[in-house]
Amino acid sequence: MVQIYVPKITRAVVKRDGTDVLIVMDNRKVLALPWDAALELARAITIQARRIEEQVKALSIVKDQALLMRSGAPFGLSSHPDILAEAKKEAIHNKELRKAIPFKGITSQEAVGRPTLIQHPPKKEVKNNGKK
Amino acid sequence: MANALYGLGRGHFLDGDIDWAADDIEMCFMDSADYTLNIDTDEDQVDLTDAGIVATSVTFLGGKSSTLGVADADDKTIATVSGDEFEYIVLFKDSGTDATSWLIACIDTATGLPCTPNGGDITVSWDAGANKIFKL
Numbered sequence: 001m002v003q004i005y006v007p008k009i010t011r012a013v014v015k016r017d018g019t020d021v022l023i024v025m026d027n028r029k030v031l032a033l034p035w036d037a038a039l040e041l042a043r044a045i046t047i048q049a050r051r052i053e054e055q056v057k058a059l060s061i062v063k064d065q066a067l068l069m070r071s072g073a074p075f076g077l078s079s080h081p082d083i084l085a086e087a088k089k090e091a092i093h094n095k096e097l098r099k100a101i102p103f104k105g106i107t108s109q110e111a112v113g114r115p116t117l118i119q120h121p122p123k124k125e126v127k128n129n130g131k132k
Numbered sequence: 133m134a135n136a137l138y139g140l141g142r143g144h145f146l147d148g149d150i151d152w153a154a155d156d157i158e159m160c161f162m163d164s165a166d167y168t169l170n171i172d173t174d175e176d177q178v179d180l181t182d183a184g185i186v187a188t189s190v191t192f193l194g195g196k197s198s199t200l201g202v203a204d205a206d207d208k209t210i211a212t213v214s215g216d217e218f219e220y221i222v223l224f225k226d227s228g229t230d231a232t233s234w235l236i237a238c239i240d241t242a243t244g245l246p247c248t249p250n251g252g253d254i255t256v257s258w259d260a261g262a263n264k265i266f267k268l
Contacts, residue, residue, distance in 0.1 A: 110142070112135035112237055112266040113259025115221070117244030122212070122251035 058083055066090035070101040135242075137266060138235040139172035144225075145268065150234055152198045155225045157236070159208055159256065160188040161247070162220040169220065169238055177224055177233035186218040186249065192226065204264035207257045213249040221245070221256060223265070237266050 013024045021038035023031040033041060054061065058080075065077045065087035076084060091097065144150045160180065162169075167184025174180075187210045195206035221239040239245075247254065258265050 110137050110266060110268060111263040112137065112239060113261060113263040114135065115239060115242045115259055115265070116257045117221075117242055117247050118255040118257060119244065119247060119250060120252040120255070 054078055054080060054083070058086075062086045062090055066094060066097060067101075070097050133169065133171065133238075133240055135237070135239045135266075136171050137237050137268075138174055140175040141234050141236045142268075144234045150225050150236065152203050153196050155227075156192040157196065157205070158189050158192055158224055158226045159210070160222050160224070161186040161210070161213065161218040161249075161254070162222050162238075163216040164219040164240075165216065167220070169240075171238060174235055176235060177226075177230040179235065180222065180224075186215045187213045187254070193223075201268040202262070202264050203266050203268075205258065207255055209253050209255040211253050212251060213254045214251045215249055217246050217248040219246040 011026055015022050015024065017032065019035050020032045021035060022029055061078050061083055065083065068075065068077070069087060069091035078084065141150065145152075162180065162184045163186050164184075167181050170179075189208055189210050193205040193208055195204075197204045219240055221242065223236040223239075225234045225236060227233045242256075
């Protein structure tokens with residue numbers, strides 16, 4: 001892993017130099033990367049930054065996710081199991097949320113047909129009057 | 133109440149306890165004066181009070197199919213029905229034991245219901261529409 005020590009940054013600039021991407025901090029070039037490597041680095045930075053954002057904003061994500069769960073929206077704002085578990089608890093137990101969005105359950109889509117009863121006349125008893 | 137599937141019966145479909153095509157399915161006529169329907173709590177044949185049963189098919193439904201979740205079968209006739217007026221047609225799985233003979237559907241809306249038996253045969257001709265007997 002490459003570590004860059006920057007004591008104090010007052011100004012950071014990202015610019016291009018031919019096919020390279022440069023990172024200039026306080027007028028000093030600290031990193032020059034080919035464009036494809038810069039893209040990879042940017043992706044990695046984005047992923048890590050989003051993970052951190054998820055942690056920092058965990059409480060608000062939990063509340064938003066609970067709202068979605070309560071309203072039955074079929075998507076998640078986070079894939080972090082702890083956040084989802086907490087959101088589930090919130091959706092179930094938060095009194096204000098429960099009052100605001102009462103759970104009506106899943107309505108069954110069953111359908112039962114309407115048959116027809118056909119009543120036949122009773123069979124007549126055959127009387128043989130003793131004849132064989 | 134409209135025609136409906138028993139709530140616990142739906143659960144037994146999901147749990148794999150009822151196989152419409154393979155299991156023995158029976159039908160009976162129920163008198164609402166002696167049987168109080170609880171569509172979400174009635175579960176098995178034990179819940180069908182003896183006094184409420186006007187007639188039972190005894191033999192099983194034939195020609196069953198379950199294509200696309202639509203349950204269908206041949207029309208069913210119960211011979212020489214007599215007794216009280218009945219308001220419900222109840223379908224259930226006959227496992228041979230009342231406590232595990234799961235109730236499936238209760239029909240209270242049908243042409244000819246309620247019906248006062250006259251001692252003759254009664255044929256139940258299932259709906260020919262999209263839902264047939266019922267659709268899950």
